[in-house]
Amino acid sequence: MEATFWHNKWETNEIGFHEKDYNPGLTRHFGGLGLPSGSRVFVPLCGKTRDIHWLLNEGFKVVGAELSELAVKQLFEELKKQPAVEDTATGKIYTAPGIQVFTGDIFQLTGNSIGRIDGIYDRAALVALPYAMRTGYAELLRTITDTVPQLVITFTYDQNQMDGPPFSVPAAEIEVLYAPFYQLDQVQDSEVKGGLKGQCEAKVNVWRLTPKA
Numbered sequence: 054m055e056a057t058f059w060h061n062k063w064e065t066n067e068i069g070f071h072e073k074d075y076n077p078g079l080t081r082h083f084g085g086l087g088l089p090s091g092s093r094v095f096v097p098l099c100g101k102t103r104d105i106h107w108l109l110n111e112g113f114k115v116v117g118a119e120l121s122e123l124a125v126k127q128l129f130e131e132l133k134k135q136p137a138v139e140d141t142a143t144g145k146i147y148t149a150p151g152i153q154v155f156t157g158d159i160f161q162l163t164g165n166s167i168g169r170i171d172g173i174y175d176r177a178a179l180v181a182l183p184y185a186m187r188t189g190y191a192e193l194l195r196t197i198t199d200t201v202p203q204l205v206i207t208f209t210y211d212q213n214q215m216d217g218p219p220f221s222v223p224a225a226e227i228e229v230l231y232a233p234f235y236q237l238d239q240v241q242d243s244e245v246k247g248g249l250k251g252q253c254e255a256k257v258n259v260w261r262l263t264p265k266a
């Protein structure tokens with residue numbers, strides 16, 4: 054998707070992807086990554102997800118990446134945290150105790166810029182990207198985080214019935230993207246109640262990715 058697509062979504066408040074409650078896949082399965090409290094968790098394409106509140110409450114440190122500065126401002130307001138804002142060549146960095154969010158295109162990030170990462174939480178990030186971008190995205194995550202454990206939440210549905218985002222990312226694609234580097238465990242495979250966007254039958258899948266030794 055073009056950046057303008059997402060900026061427009063935030064400006065018009067068409068953010069149906071934003072969940073009011075913590076994602077059940079996160080609360081049920083994040084512990085399975087085995088990350089100790091205090092670990093730095095990368096949340097790519099983070100929007101203003103409430104899941105960041107949960108991670109912080111659980112004692113994790115959060116590093117986010119988000120294109121829309123409007124989303125990032127709302128995130129900090131809702132967290133009731135006053136950020137320090139630093140201007141860099143690739144975008145602004147919002148920082149407050151326990152959290153740092155990089156605004157701008159995630160593909161501009163490097164391992165040096167984000168620092169050490171211990172785990173990744175991907176909800177509505179991989180599935181937000183069209184097929185042509187997903188290989189580059191998976192490679193980017195591995196490169197800038199040194200192949201750390203991930204919890205990845207995806208949807209599967211008949212892509213002929215509906216356009217993304219969110220896109221359908223079937224198990225076979227998860228295997229192509231991640232199996233060379235990770236042991237894959239599908240820890241949840243459940244129906245989306247009422248269908249995706251109320252339009253088509255879909256499943257929500259939660260994947261635990263454990264780095265291969």
Ligand SMILES: C[S@@+](CC[C@H](N)C(=O)[O-])C[C@H]1O[C@@H](n2cnc3c(N)ncnc32)[C@H](O)[C@@H]1O
Nearest residue numbers: 059070098099100102119120158159176177181
């Ligand atoms: C479907 S939303 C999911 C947001 C969040 N993960 C959640 O669960 O609510 C995808 C988000 O990715 C952001 N985004 C899209 N392309 C991006 C890019 N290239 N770099 C950084 N953020 C991007 C959008 O602005 C949007 O907030």
